[in-house]
Amino acid sequence: MATRKSTPRAISQPRIVLPGSEKAPLTNQPAEVPLSPGKKITVSIIVKCRQQLKVANFLGAKRLTRAKFRQQYGADSGTVKLIRSFAKEYGLTISPDTPAPECRTVKLTGTVANFERAFGVTLTHRSFQGNTYRVREGSITLPAELAGHVEAVLGLDNRPQAEPHFRIAGERGNAAARAAQGTGFATPHALPAASASTSYTPPQIAQLYQFPANATAKGQTIGIIELGGGYRTTDLASYFKSLGQTTPKVTAVSVDGGKNSPSNANSADGEVMLDIEVAAAVAPGANIAVYFAPNTDQGFVDAVTTAVHDSANNPSVISISWGSAEANWTQQAMTALDSACQAAAALGITITVAAGDNGSTDGGTGNNVDFPASSPHVLGCGGTKLEGNGSTISSEVVWNELSSNEGATGGGVSNVFALPTWQTGANVPKPTTSAGGRGVPDVAGNADPSTGYNVLVDGQSLVIGGTSAVAPLWAGLIAVANAQNGKSAGFLQPQIYKANSQSAFRDVTSGNNGAFSAGPGWDACTGLGSPIANRLIAAVAPSKASKPGRQTKTSGKSARPA
Structure with missing residues (x-):
């Protein structure tokens, strides 16, 4: 037949x-x-x-x-x-x-x-x-x-989709990010020595932000998304020994052929090492799972989806320090990535995302916000310039070094995602499109390279800043909170925008990122502010009584033209 x-x-x-x-x-x-x-x-x-x-x-x-x-x-x-x-x-x-x-x-x-x-x-x-x-x-x-x-x-098109949001102290412009995309230095060059007007180890930053003494994140896994670069285990061992901490367990997960591929400090290695060292140092005891994928829209979406549904490593929080202005994405790619972030929320996984390092323009024309930080299903992380000693903060203002071509925190209003209900009382400025409205960022932390983080990259001690440091800082804090509360914080934005959570933040009211100025309450530079960690841990403890609702209106004008 x-x-x-x-x-x-x-x-x-x-x-x-x-x-x-x-x-x-x-x-x-x-x-x-x-x-x-x-x-x-x-x-x-x-x-x-x-x-x-x-x-x-x-x-x-x-x-x-x-x-x-x-x-x-x-x-x-x-x-x-x-x-x-x-x-x-x-x-x-x-x-x-x-x-x-x-x-x-x-x-x-x-x-x-x-x-x-x-x-x-x-x-x-x-x-x-x-x-x-x-x-x-x-x-x-x-x-x-x-x-x-x-x-x-x-995946039909494989052009680079995103750039890492880190800045090496002393590097003018965004040379490190360009190199990380394969569009910068053709050959390695001498990077600045580890120097800045002020610099901190991650544990010193944690102390300034009042992380609990002897805090541990044992039993938690922090997922980190990387679209290039790699880490060296010898560097990690040396770095954590210098901090007096146990070297964390770090697992590399390959997505779409992406691999842990360390090369030199001129590459995306600076991003990878910053993310691991900051997250693990402020959350001792946590395991780290690093998801390596190609720097394409396909790789980015597949990496986040893989991390969210990884039942083997089971991250309770995911840190993302890569992104690009909303205008640089197709709508289908943004929809797919945002859908993956919604899945994370349903599974009780928090996603922290860097808000960008190019001020209110995000490197484009006019005002723009960075995606995926603009997704309403992630915790957008802006940047500050922090000065202090021990557990005392002497000054914290908006990170803005645009005058010296050394970056500024991203922030503004999405042209793609609507205003979430939990931001309705936050005085978010009006969007320029009818579809937009979501305010960015949600929270902030130290990001200025001149008050940056001491890290070790390919055997070289560097001081690095950028909002790339803030996403893993907040991921580490959430991991500590998850361990202490006995349950993951999950989708926490509706909770932290409530009036009774405002005391968990240090309100940053001075400075601007170009088009927007800081002010009392939420603003389009530093969001709700930087963490008062011991209070934040209590504020994000999941409660059966939690219900969606509008934020209570805060006093003062939250964001205004600079």
Whole structure:
């Protein structure tokens, strides 16, 4: 009996545009380089949740187990079946590293030519900024039967998506971040010695912010997202020995082929070592899981999704020190990453994110905020300039060294995400688009490189600042809180914006980040302020009585034009 051939379905259907997939043409039109149609690549298809996830249902002590999340909010089996059929028709195969259904990610592998046909795109190689990238422009199209099932298609384009938000003391401009993207130094150069007008070890910062004496985060795991660079175990051993602390257990997790790849202090190694050393030093006893992924929108989203659903390392808090202005993202990529952050909230995982190091412009034209710090489902972390000794703070103002080209804290109002209910009483300035409104940041901490952190990177002692230091600082604090409270803080923004939590913050009222000035209460430079850790730990303790609601209005004008 002859084998029955399946009738093509997807190929014969009308095509629809995948909403939010539009990519603008490159402005400088760099030279094209031939792209082999037979070259194989892997692309991530992010499918929508089985049912809509409402984060407001998982505040306080409410949590979803991983099993319940998979059952209720994982990928729909019918959708996956449609994608399998679609892939087969276009000569694509399901990649063997496709994750479990709760990640809602289907990875397809195939040739460039077949992906071009499958998604209605043209892929070219463009050489610019000293590197060659695979580029697509315009929109992605899908067969009509996939309409409403697909959230994003990521990986067709592999240009760098984000930059790390760290600044080395004495380095003018953002040279370290450019180098971390492969667009900076061609060869290693001499970095400044470990010097600044003031510098601190992470434990000294913890003491100034009143972390409990002999605080421990034993039993907790801090997840860290990295899009490049690496760490050396010998450096970690030397560094923590110098602090008189036990070297933490650090596990490298590979995502999309990303690896722990240390090179030199001119690279993203500065970001990786800063994140590990700050987080682990302020949260002794915590394990560290570092998720290495390529610096693409696909790598970024897959890394966060992997960390959120990692049942082996089981992080209770995730730190992200990479990002880019909202305008640099496609809407589909932002939606997919924000969905992963919503999943974290439902599972009781807190995500802390650096707010950026380029002031209110975020390195662009006009006022911009950095994503993913602008997601309403993460804790956006802004920066201050901190001076003090022992447990006494003598001065804390907004970090702004723009006049010397040494950065300033990011902050402002999202043009993409609406004002959350818990920020309605915070006097957030009006957005410039009707869709926006979410105020950034939520909280702050020491970030100025001139009052930076003493760290060890590839055998070299450096002083590093930037909001990249604030995200792991807050992640470490949350890990300590989780250990002391006996339950993870989870999605804590609605809790910390309540009036009875205001005493857990040191209100920073002096300085500006360009367009916005600090003032009493929340502001678009330092959010609610820097932590008074012993009070913050009590404020974020999950309570069964926690309910979503509006923040009580604070006195004073929180943010105003500078």
